[in-house]
Amino acid sequence: MADEPRTNDMPSVRGEANNLKLVSRATYFKEATLKNLFLLCAFMAVAGVALIFVFVGYRGWPIFSEVGAGNFLFGMEWLPTKGLFGILPLFVGSIVVTLGALLLGTPVAVGAAVFLSEIAPPKIRSVVRPAVELLAGVPSVVYGFFGLLILRPIVADLTGGLGFGPLTAWIILAIMIIPTIATLTEDALQSIPDGVREASYAMGATTWQTISRVLLPAAKIGIVDAIILGMGRAIGETMAVLMVVGNAPGFFRGMGEPLSTLTSQIVMDMPYASGMHRTALFGMAIILFLVSMGLVLTVRLLSRLREETS
Amino acid sequence: MSHTLAEHQPGFVPTADACVKIAVRGLDFFYGDFQALTDITCDIRDNSVTAFIGPSGCGKSTFLRCFNRMNDLIIGTKVEGLITLDGQDIYAPGVDPVDLRRRIGMIFQQPNPFPMSIYDNVAYGPRLHGMKKKADLDEVVETSLKRANLWKEVKDILGRGGLTLSGGQQQRLCIARVLAVQPDVLLMDEPCSAIDPTSVQKIEDLMAELKSTVTIIIVTHNMQQAARVSDETAFFLQEVMGEPAMLVEFGRTADIFTSPKDKRTEDYITGRFG
Numbered sequence: 181m182a183d184e185p186r187t188n189d190m191p192s193v194r195g196e197a198n199n200l201k202l203v204s205r206a207t208y209f210k211e212a213t214l215k216n217l218f219l220l221c222a223f224m225a226v227a228g229v230a231l232i233f234v235f236v237g238y239r240g241w242p243i244f245s246e247v248g249a250g251n252f253l254f255g256m257e258w259l260p261t262k263g264l265f266g267i268l269p270l271f272v273g274s275i276v277v278t279l280g281a282l283l284l285g286t287p288v289a290v291g292a293a294v295f296l297s298e299i300a301p302p303k304i305r306s307v308v309r310p311a312v313e314l315l316a317g318v319p320s321v322v323y324g325f326f327g328l329l330i331l332r333p334i335v336a337d338l339t340g341g342l343g344f345g346p347l348t349a350w351i352i353l354a355i356m357i358i359p360t361i362a363t364l365t366e367d368a369l370q371s372i373p374d375g376v377r378e379a380s381y382a383m384g385a386t387t388w389q390t391i392s393r394v395l396l397p398a399a400k401i402g403i404v405d406a407i408i409l410g411m412g413r414a415i416g417e418t419m420a421v422l423m424v425v426g427n428a429p430g431f432f433r434g435m436g437e438p439l440s441t442l443t444s445q446i447v448m449d450m451p452y453a454s455g456m457h458r459t460a461l462f463g464m465a466i467i468l469f470l471v472s473m474g475l476v477l478t479v480r481l482l483s484r485l486r487e488e489t490s
Numbered sequence: 491m492s493h494t495l496a497e498h499q500p501g502f503v504p505t506a507d508a509c510v511k512i513a514v515r516g517l518d519f520f521y522g523d524f525q526a527l528t529d530i531t532c533d534i535r536d537n538s539v540t541a542f543i544g545p546s547g548c549g550k551s552t553f554l555r556c557f558n559r560m561n562d563l564i565i566g567t568k569v570e571g572l573i574t575l576d577g578q579d580i581y582a583p584g585v586d587p588v589d590l591r592r593r594i595g596m597i598f599q600q601p602n603p604f605p606m607s608i609y610d611n612v613a614y615g616p617r618l619h620g621m622k623k624k625a626d627l628d629e630v631v632e633t634s635l636k637r638a639n640l641w642k643e644v645k646d647i648l649g650r651g652g653l654t655l656s657g658g659q660q661q662r663l664c665i666a667r668v669l670a671v672q673p674d675v676l677l678m679d680e681p682c683s684a685i686d687p688t689s690v691q692k693i694e695d696l697m698a699e700l701k702s703t704v705t706i707i708i709v710t711h712n713m714q715q716a717a718r719v720s721d722e723t724a725f726f727l728q729e730v731m732g733e734p735a736m737l738v739e740f741g742r743t744a745d746i747f748t749s750p751k752d753k754r755t756e757d758y759i760t761g762r763f764g
């Protein structure tokens with residue numbers, strides 16, 4: 181064995197003359213146990229994800245084999261009672277809700293990150309930064325409530341109707357993804373060496389020129405990273421969206437018109453769905469799984485790119 | 491260099507002596523409560539190289555950064571006394587430090603190119619000042635890189651990232667970046683202490699070429715370098731820890747190195763401390 185314990189009772193030719201303390205058997209076993217424990221934890225994390233994927237894949241597969249991938253993915257109508265399982269409107273709904281939230285949330289988040297990293301005096305920073313991080317920890321049902329009770333009436337006044345629809349969801353989701361994007365963007369800005377800032381100021385650049393011409397371009401990949409992770413958060417968000425989006429599984433018709441998304445529809449239908457309907461919900465879960473996997477892979481690729489360019 | 495008492499009076503602005511680029515009178519500098527420099531008075535001559543020497547921590551960088559008001563960026567710093575550039579008080583109310591920094595370039599100890607292409611690094615300053623035409627920018631980039639002794643090495647890789655260059659090349663890139671805005675004064679804070687000997691040689695060469703048009707102030711730890719490149723030398727010393735540093739002696743480099751007037755200068759130059 182490669183890591184045979186070297187213990188005090190090992191035969192030693194120069195036993196007496198050797199002052200170096202050898203690793204005791206107890207220490208050795210403690211180390212080995214800890215190592216294996218951590219290995220087990222890592223294994224469990226991976227196995228958990230794999231297990232879910234296999235389970236969801238197994239339950240969802242018939243939708244592809246029996247209803248057909250085309251009818252499922254590109255079907256224009258979601259009418260399970262009539263045997264129509266087209267998720268395109270729901271998929272489009274998810275995309276609409278996510279992109280709108282990104283468009284609203286990203287500028288605010290990047291602005292907040294720039295403010296925190298480059299402009300705010302240390303005192304303000306030490307208050308605002310934890311506050312932003314706190315936003316990330318608020319349960320999504322709380323955001324949902326806020327959306328339902330406070331935002332929805334305002335949106336209803338703006339757009340007519342009841343206020344259930346993408347606009348309300350955009351605003352809520354935008355607020356929810358701001359902490360993700362802001363903290364990651366701030367990390368990207370903070371990783372730029374101070375010498376770069378000094379150089380820019382010494383060239384006669386103003387703060388704004390330094391930010392827009394040097395720092396933001398330098399943090400570009402990190403910011404794209406942050407946006408993609410924010411996107412993952414938005415596309416997977418269920419509860420808050422479900423509470424405000426209206427849950428009408430048709431195509432997007434307008435900012436104030438009820439809509440549905442993949443995640444919210446799964447939750448809506450799960451309690452009563454059976455047979456192929458239920459299978460379709462698992463099929464939708466497969467799609468969500470693949471989308472988030474794609475996003476994570478993109479982030480991975482980007483950070484490799486970042487390492488190479490710096 | 492000796493100054494009459496009258497010159498120490500507050501509010502005194504030295505007459506626009508053609509030879510004096512920067513005049514300093516009775517300068518005190520504070521980091522919050524800590525006074526780093528006390529009562530510094532000296533003249534920096536036009537189109538010459540002035541070396542600042544002295545042990546670590548004696549305020550050379552601090553003093554240098556007063557000239558382009560980089561210390562303004564550190565919260566809680568305070569300058570008292572007078573610094574003039576071409577007879578104009580640079581700390582007078584209304585003087586825009588941003589504009590001042592366009593006339594006074596600075597090179598730092600650690601090469602600090604921007605994470606962008608070599609070309610964009612050099613074009614940074616001209617673009618800030620509103621230069622847009624590709625042909626104009628191309629020309630500035632080429633002449634600046636030539637003046638910085640870097641053109642030959644990079645002329646075929648201008649689109650490559652500035653950070654892919656070696657440390658010494660990066661430092662010369664930083665010099666090219668500064669030269670692109672044609673500063674009157676070049677401040678160099680130990681520009682050679684983090685780079686390879688070949689680049690050091692090239693930087694010393696370019697300093698000799700530049701000084702016909704640019705006033706250079708260089709902080710250096712290397713006595714030989716000070717002796718080689720500078721016309722005048724200033725020796726700074728912080729005699730007691732926690733007390734402000736002062737300017738012990740300032741004069742022609744040849745005099746400082748062969749017949750220093752002050753015992754402390756002699757001790758430092760002959761390597762007895764520091």
Ligand SMILES: Nc1ncnc2c1ncn2[C@@H]1O[C@H](COP(=O)(O)OP(=O)(O)O)[C@@H](O)[C@H]1O
Nearest residue numbers: 521524526545546547548549550551552553564
């Ligand atoms: N940002 C700062 N805040 C507080 N003290 C500083 C700062 N920078 C330098 N000092 C202090 O000012 C003194 C002079 O420093 P510096 O100008 O860097 O010396 P040198 O360049 O000669 O080595 C030192 O005692 C140093 O600790």
Ligand SMILES: [Mg+2]
Nearest residue numbers: 550551552679
């Ligand atoms: Mg220094």
